[in-house]
Amino acid sequence: xxxxxxAGKPFRSDWRMVVITPVKDSxxxxxxxxxxxxxxxxxxPCTYIVYNDFSTAENTRRLxxxxxxxxxTLINLSEHTNHPSPNYLWILxxxxxxxxxxxxxLCIVESDVVVQPDTLQSLFxxxxxxxxxxxxxxxxxxxxxxxxxxxxxxxxxxxxVFSVRKHVSFCCSLLTxxxxxxxxxxxxxxxxxxxxxxxxxxxxxLGFRNYLFTTLPVVHKPHGSRPWKQLKYxxxxxxxxxxxxxxxxxI
Numbered sequence: 001x002x003x004x005x006x007a008g009k010p011f012r013s014d015w016r017m018v019v020i021t022p023v024k025d026s027x028x029x030x031x032x033x034x035x036x037x038x039x040x041x042x043x044x045p046c047t048y049i050v051y052n053d054f055s056t057a058e059n060t061r062r063l064x065x066x067x068x069x070x071x072x073t074l075i076n077l078s079e080h081t082n083h084p085s086p087n088y089l090w091i092l093x094x095x096x097x098x099x100x101x102x103x104x105x106l107c108i109v110e111s112d113v114v115v116q117p118d119t120l121q122s123l124f125x126x127x128x129x130x131x132x133x134x135x136x137x138x139x140x141x142x143x144x145x146x147x148x149x150x151x152x153x154x155x156x157x158x159x160x161v162f163s164v165r166k167h168v169s170f171c172c173s174l175l176t177x178x179x180x181x182x183x184x185x186x187x188x189x190x191x192x193x194x195x196x197x198x199x200x201x202x203x204x205x206l207g208f209r210n211y212l213f214t215t216l217p218v219v220h221k222p223h224g225s226r227p228w229k230q231l232k233y234x235x236x237x238x239x240x241x242x243x244x245x246x247x248x249x250x251i
Contacts, residue, residue, distance in 0.1 A: 016104035017124055017174075019048045020095045023111045024085055027059040029221060030111040031066055037109060038070045041117045044124065047102070048072040049095065054085040086193050093185045100180055107174040113140070114219040115172060122216055123174050126161060134179040134208025135200055137168040140220035147214070149222045154214050163209040167200040172218045175199070182206050 019037060023030040030050075037048055050072055052063050060076060067074035075094075077087050099106040105127065107120060119138055127136035142148045147155045150169045173196075183202050188195050203210055 015044045016102055016177075017042070017044060017046045017107055017120070018095060018099045018102060018104045019046060019107045019109060019120060020051060020091065021049075021109050021111050022051045022053055022086075022088060022091050023055060023063065024053045025055045025059050026111055027055070027062055031062070032114055033109060033111045034066060034070060034072060036114045036116075037120070038072060039117060040115060040120050042121050042124075044121070045104075046120075047098075047104075049098070050074050051087075051091045051095075052076045052078075053087050053091070054078055088194055089185075089188055089190055089192070092188070092195060092199075096180055096185045099175075099177065103177060105174055105177050106180060107172075108170040109172050109218075110170060112221045113171050116216070116218065119172065119216050119218055120174075123172070123213060126211070126213055126216075127174050127176050130209070130211060132207075132209045133176050133211055134203030134206065135168050135176070135210040136174045137210065137212050138172040138216040138218045139212060139214040140169070140171050141217040143219060145217065147217075148220060151212065151214075154212055158214050161211055161213050161215060164212050165204070167197040168210050168212065170196040170199075171220050175203075176208075179203055179206070179208055 021030070021033055021037065034050055050063060050067065052060055052074060054077060055063065063074055066072075077085075077090065081087060081090055083090065095106055095108075105124060107123065109115060115138070123136050123138055127133045130136075139151050139154055140148055147158070150171070153166065183199070183206060185195075185199075188198060192198070200210055
């Protein structure tokens with residue numbers, strides 16, 4: 001998805017956005033995520049990239065077909081690294097560089113999230129209207145519209161925008177160009193699997209504010225992109241064995 005800037009308007013670096021979705025199988029959910037993003041109403045130059053993190057051959061084929069049909073960019077990590085999945089750090093570093101090269105903001109939408117047509121543009125506009133914004137996050141809800149994990153604490157603040165001291169999840173979050181310029185993801189710990197906690201804390205440490213938009217709900221199927229984490233609810237002993245003893249899902 002590539003949309004051109006309207007003729008006659010002067011260039012501004014804060015009028016661009018790179019949107020990414022990391023994908024590891026869970027193909028039905030991933031394709032639903034991608035199609036919703038491609039169908040979004042976005043008024044600024046925007047590039048959408050799906051990072052395929054060693055999905056199966058069949059799911060890779062389906063992603064390639066969807067990329068051709070829908071017009072998004074597909075990057076198969078198998079063509080760039082031998083490091084086993086998850087490769088979230090590689091993805092973040094590559095996406096940050098692309099956003100910096102394009103003088104753009106970076107929006108991360110995980111493959112278990114479905115955005116509304118106006119979510120991405122509204123999130124971008126909301127961040128742009130707050131010069132101190134480092135990260136702008138859309139609140140997550142279930143199929144009934146109820147705020148769900150990881151933003152249960154926001155249930156008492158529906159329909160508003162507020163700065164948060166807690167970390168923000170990257171379920172659907174926009175990292176501003178100003179923040180990307182100040183924090184190089186090369187500094188992230190390669191021993192970790194996920195980095196939203198560290199990055200959101202670094203945003204605050206650098207003097208930015210992180211905002212949660214409960215005005216912009218996105219449907220979230222918790223752990224849909226990493227089904228093994230459902231063990232946390234069905235078999236806690238096995239979940240914590242895999243998390244701590246096997247070193248899975250290090251935050």
